[in-house]
Amino acid sequence: MRTAWTSWVLLLGIAAAQEPDPAALPREPKAIAAALASTDPRTIAWAAHAARELGDKSLGTALQKALPPLRDEPGPMASCVRLFVFDALLGLGTKVPPADVLPCVDDDYAGDAAFLLLAGSPRTNEPELLELFRRDWPAATEATAPGVRRDPRAQRRTLRCHAIGNLLAAQCTPGFAGFLLEHEPFELSVKVTTPGARVQQSASARVITGRAFPVPEGLPPLVDYELGPAGAGDEVVAPGPIPIAAARRQVTASRQGFWLKKVRIDDPPPSGVPWLQALARQPQSPPSRVAIDFRDAAGYLRELAAAREALREYRARLLQALVQERALGESNAARLRHAPVPVQVDDARTDQATPLPTPPEGR
Numbered sequence: 001m002r003t004a005w006t007s008w009v010l011l012l013g014i015a016a017a018q019e020p021d022p023a024a025l026p027r028e029p030k031a032i033a034a035a036l037a038s039t040d041p042r043t044i045a046w047a048a049h050a051a052r053e054l055g056d057k058s059l060g061t062a063l064q065k066a067l068p069p070l071r072d073e074p075g076p077m078a079s080c081v082r083l084f085v086f087d088a089l090l091g092l093g094t095k096v097p098p099a100d101v102l103p104c105v106d107d108d109y110a111g112d113a114a115f116l117l118l119a120g121s122p123r124t125n126e127p128e129l130l131e132l133f134r135r136d137w138p139a140a141t142e143a144t145a146p147g148v149r150r151d152p153r154a155q156r157r158t159l160r161c162h163a164i165g166n167l168l169a170a171q172c173t174p175g176f177a178g179f180l181l182e183h184e185p186f187e188l189s190v191k192v193t194t195p196g197a198r199v200q201q202s203a204s205a206r207v208i209t210g211r212a213f214p215v216p217e218g219l220p221p222l223v224d225y226e227l228g229p230a231g232a233g234d235e236v237v238a239p240g241p242i243p244i245a246a247a248r249r250q251v252t253a254s255r256q257g258f259w260l261k262k263v264r265i266d267d268p269p270p271s272g273v274p275w276l277q278a279l280a281r282q283p284q285s286p287p288s289r290v291a292i293d294f295r296d297a298a299g300y301l302r303e304l305a306a307a308r309e310a311l312r313e314y315r316a317r318l319l320q321a322l323v324q325e326r327a328l329g330e331s332n333a334a335r336l337r338h339a340p341v342p343v344q345v346d347d348a349r350t351d352q353a354t355p356l357p358t359p360p361e362g363r
Contacts, residue, residue: 027054033062041081042218044070048084049220052091060094067100077216079109086113087223087248095121098128105132105160108153108213112225115160116237116246122167130173133164137272138183159227159244166240169275177279177327180272186315187342188288188308192300194350195293215251222251241274280321286314294349297357304359308341315341 032054035047044066051059063085070082082104089096096117104114118125118132136157168176215222226247230236234245277283290307294300316337322328343359 029054029056029059032056032059036062036066039069041070041077045081045084045219048081048088052084052088055092057092057094060089060092063089063092063094064096064100067096071100071103076109076214079107080216080219080222082107083110083113083222084220086110086117087225089117090120090225090248095124098125102128102132106153106157111156112227112246115163115227116225119163119167119238123171126168126171126173129164130168130176130179133161133168133176134179137161137165137179156227159229162242163227163238163244165272165275166238166242166244169240169278172279172325172327177276177322178329178332180276181319181328181332181336184272184276185342186286186288186311186339187344188290188304188311189344189346190304190307191289191291191346191348192294192356193291193348195295224249224251241278276318276322279327280318280325282318282321284314286318287311294354294356297354301357301359304343308343308359312341 027050032047032050035043036051036059038044038047048063048066051063066085067082070078070085086101086104090113098118101114101117105111105118107114118128122129226249227237228234228245228247230239230243230245235247236243237246238244273286277285287307287310290303292300292303292307319328319333319336323330323333340361345356345359347356
């Protein structure tokens with residue numbers, strides 16, 4: 001006489017297009033743990049699905065043991081199975097070693113779930129989170145800047161960086177402020193206008209893009225972990241200056257067997273200044289954008305110099321506060337205090353017959 005477990009394994013060996021009868025799936029922790037040790041990907045997927053539904057925390061160990069053989073396997077099937085295992089681990093609240101999830105954070109299917117496992121223990125996984133931030137920032141932000149072709153993968157990395165930035169700022173992670181300052185030029189942006197002309201303000205917008213991924217047959221219903229800017233009613237997983245939320249949703253595959261994974265992000269993405277403000281406990285925003293009415297060259301250069309000095313003074317106060325909060329060393333602060341303030345000029349005058357004088361270099 002066949003056992004329930006033997007019948008279930010045979011059932012999973014039927015054609016991939018056929019889904020197991022839910023009534024035949026194992027419900028006991030021992031049977032689920034045995035299925036998680038299988039070498040068949042669909043068996044592991046259904047076992048992880050059953051573990052999530054059962055909610056028995058004792059299955060966390062078996063789920064973790066299923067990860068190493070799956071970690072480096074290529075292809076949609078392996079990615080989907082990883083997603084089911086990560087989903088079960090998240091559902092059970094299991095703490096997972098960073099080595100088991102860090103290699104999967106860029107996975108198209110399971111990356112967001114892997115990241116949430118990593119971010120769920122921000123103090124324990126602080127070195128890995130900082131290294132991931134160093135790898136992706138500011139390149140991910142530059143890839144999602146206005147006017148750049150939208151890349152969903154880059155947008156996901158940007159959202160991930162926003163979440164990590166919030167976590168590291170809250171923990172005052174050593175080296176975080178220094179890294180941000182290396183990539184923050186405190187540049188002065190000047191729009192030169194004609195007196196009386198209306199200055200058009202740029203506005204941010206929420207951008208949604210996506211990519212389609214094939215869904216293998218014979219798997220349980222897929223779930224998606226979607227990161228995005230936090231809104232009312234969202235579950236915020238990384239509170240801070242740029243709050244990031246996460247939502248778990250059922251995946252709806254198209255008739256062609258594809259899953260359209262969407263990404264939403266606020267445009268344009270911010271610089272690292274919000275985290276520096278949080279670390280320094282200085283809520284004031286930098287005076288980095290000014291509009292100057294051009295009447296004559298001397299007056300223009302005078303206003304530009306004053307705006308430059310205001311930004312320089314802001315930076316000095318911020319650096320001092322970072323030192324006081326022990327987020328930055330004094331030697332680094334002293335070096336950065338004397339860095340030049342770059343100037344970007346947008347000549348928006350209606351009459352440009354008189355050329356703008358070039359601002360002086362350096363300080």
